[in-house]
Amino acid sequence: MRLGFNFTLGDTYDMVQRLLAERHIDYCEFLIDNFFCVDPEELSKAFDCPIGLHIMYSKFLEADRPTLVDFAARLRDYIDVLNPMYVSDHILRFTHEGRAFFHLGEIDYSTEYESVRDRVLAWQEIVGQRIHFENYPSIMDGGREAPAFFERLMKETGAGVLFDASNAVCAHRNCGTPFEAWRNVIAEARHFHVAGYRHSLVEPFISLDTHAEALAPDTLAFLRDFRSVFDKPGATMTYERDDRIEFDDIVADLKLLRELFGQPEERRHDLALSA
Amino acid sequence: MILLSLPSRTDRDLYPALMSPELNAKYPTDQKAFVRIDVSLRMYWHTLFDICPELLELSGLDGMSIFRPFMAWAGEKKLAFDWSYYLWVYAWLRQSPFKERLLADDKYLRSVMAASAARWAILDRGRDCGIVIGCADTTNLVIGWKCRSVRLGREIELIEPEEPLPAPPDIFGYFTLQSFELDLFPGWQSLAR
Ligand SMILES: [Fe+2]
Numbered sequence A: 001m002r003l004g005f006n007f008t009l010g011d012t013y014d015m016v017q018r019l020l021a022e023r024h025i026d027y028c029e030f031l032i033d034n035f036f037c038v039d040p041e042e043l044s045k046a047f048d049c050p051i052g053l054h055i056m057y058s059k060f061l062e063a064d065r066p067t068l069v070d071f072a073a074r075l076r077d078y079i080d081v082l083n084p085m086y087v088s089d090h091i092l093r094f095t096h097e098g099r100a101f102f103h104l105g106e107i108d109y110s111t112e113y114e115s116v117r118d119r120v121l122a123w124q125e126i127v128g129q130r131i132h133f134e135n136y137p138s139i140m141d142g143g144r145e146a147p148a149f150f151e152r153l154m155k156e157t158g159a160g161v162l163f164d165a166s167n168a169v170c171a172h173r174n175c176g177t178p179f180e181a182w183r184n185v186i187a188e189a190r191h192f193h194v195a196g197y198r199h200s201l202v203e204p205f206i207s208l209d210t211h212a213e214a215l216a217p218d219t220l221a222f223l224r225d226f227r228s229v230f231d232k233p234g235a236t237m238t239y240e241r242d243d244r245i246e247f248d249d250i251v252a253d254l255k256l257l258r259e260l261f262g263q264p265e266e267r268r269h270d271l272a273l274s275a
Numbered sequence B: 001m002i003l004l005s006l007p008s009r010t011d012r013d014l015y016p017a018l019m020s021p022e023l024n025a026k027y028p029t030d031q032k033a034f035v036r037i038d039v040s041l042r043m044y045w046h047t048l049f050d051i052c053p054e055l056l057e058l059s060g061l062d063g064m065s066i067f068r069p070f071m072a073w074a075g076e077k078k079l080a081f082d083w084s085y086y087l088w089v090y091a092w093l094r095q096s097p098f099k100e101r102l103l104a105d106d107k108y109l110r111s112v113m114a115a116s117a118a119r120w121a122i123l124d125r126g127r128d129c130g131i132v133i134g135c136a137d138t139t140n141l142v143i144g145w146k147c148r149s150v151r152l153g154r155e156i157e158l159i160e161p162e163e164p165l166p167a168p169p170d171i172f173g174y175f176t177l178q179s180f181e182l183d184l185f186p187g188w189q190s191l192a193r
């Protein structure tokens, strides 16, 4: 399992360099549409490591085709230069009746499958690339239908799933989606996310995917129980941290992940060669 | 009035309430739906007051004397809650009982203009590089630039032009820049709702 860190804006540049230099991480995941005004060549020279691309605001379930075509044209420039290990996006609602959510919405898996499937097919075709779609940290009970939805989506569109393990932990805590229900999705997926969550301020408590705290014991237990389902050749796991970014805390979590998954194969190979 | 029969199986059932304190009050407080809506509403609150904390001087510490009536007004007007969110808060304050105190100190205006410029620079996914925001209450301009280098974030500039631009026809106006230079004035665009 290769470990990575999410790079969303310039202020963590030096820290990500240090994480790489000290070999706490093996690759870097760009929140790519934050960098659409940065020259692709500059971006490709920013870090000397493999790259994953994560799209935040394509809004491909809502945007019209010309907007998506233009977005994809710019995305393509980065894909061509960076040659990423994967391109990922989100199955999310950004607006309701034209008004923006500030805490993004989850779709209704049972009634929206067909329309999402068609959008996924169109979006992959426009980008000219297989895309990996991330699961949502469900709160409401409709989240129990997510595993079957993603399984079917993969089968019928050829899309991948970027499986966020801590999002699945939130969903498990909030609406009881069993980890076991994700087994086939995890087995199929090669790209993963993991992060900390916290509880809501008011009761009945729900778990929120905040990317601001340490990995929780139940997240680590989930990874341990499914270790062999997660780990596979070419697998990647991005540790996401967007708030309270403390180097030592991040390294402590990355070390836990290393202990769990061991050194990635590529690295063992390097070591064998230099020994 | 609390209605026990409100559907709340999926997140989608709650969409209208996610931006409405009034609708949130219709859900029983001991249920998950209430908390989920509360989480969403807190995002609107924090997006406003974490970025423009001066506004709490007007409202008092919990911000509710601004937040609740503003959200209700925004609901009536069906505001899109795009990058111009903060500018609409100012527009609401300007016709509220807070008007006099608001206009007595230009720090409030500077804060909301900078906040909206920054939000545009973070969230806009069009091809433009920058945005210029102007206001009828000041000749100063605020510019937001998108991230242009891997080591930088977005950048916000306050400009006091020697020769002021004509005032925008509404309270606020804006125009966008196709390069990282402010070299022409194409005229003001009005805020979309
Ligand atoms: Fe997450």
Ligand SMILES: [Fe+2]
Residues within 6 Å of the ligand: A134, A164, A193, A194, A240
């Ligand atoms: Fe994630």
